Amino acid sequence: GSRISPYDPSSYRLERGTWQELLIVNFMPAVTAHLDGNRSGLFMLDTGASGTVAINSKFSTDNHLLDGRKTVMDTVSGSGGGYKEESGSLDWFELAGYRFEERKVAFRIAGVGYEAEGVDGVVGRQFMQRFTVVFDYSKRRIAFVRN
Numbered sequence: 001g002s003r004i005s006p007y008d009p010s011s012y013r014l015e016r017g018t019w020q021e022l023l024i025v026n027f028m029p030a031v032t033a034h035l036d037g038n039r040s041g042l043f044m045l046d047t048g049a050s051g052t053v054a055i056n057s058k059f060s061t062d063n064h065l066l067d068g069r070k071t072v073m074d075t076v077s078g079s080g081g082g083y084k085e086e087s088g089s090l091d092w093f094e095l096a097g098y099r100f101e102e103r104k105v106a107f108r109i110a111g112v113g114y115e116a117e118g119v120d121g122v123v124g125r126q127f128m129q130r131f132t133v134v135f136d137y138s139k140r141r142i143a144f145v146r147n
Contacts, residue, residue, distance in 0.1 A: 007128065014145075030118075036090050045120055046122045053093055054121055066088075089101060098130060
């Protein structure tokens, strides 16, 4: 994003939006998100990821996300080198009460490339850019304020 503004958590007051639980997984922020089929998962927030959502292979397999879904194989370049993943659309993905409809997402392939451990996937900047994200690490809470 374009800026970071630090505040004293003892005096900061959230003017808009609502707080929700912030989880820390492997020293990274994570939140619960919802997706088509009324599924829920724990998703890491990664401002370094430029895409929408990358869903881990185990979550995809356990929830049958690729069953009957039209996908294409993509080659992706990352800090660890190039790897393949499947891309396709979800009917919807909901983050902090905001529903993204018919969005292209990545489905990771088991054993190929990097998958964030301890979570079901990663939310990238294309979804987070709709919000001003307020982190309150001291109280383990986060707010997504719609821009």
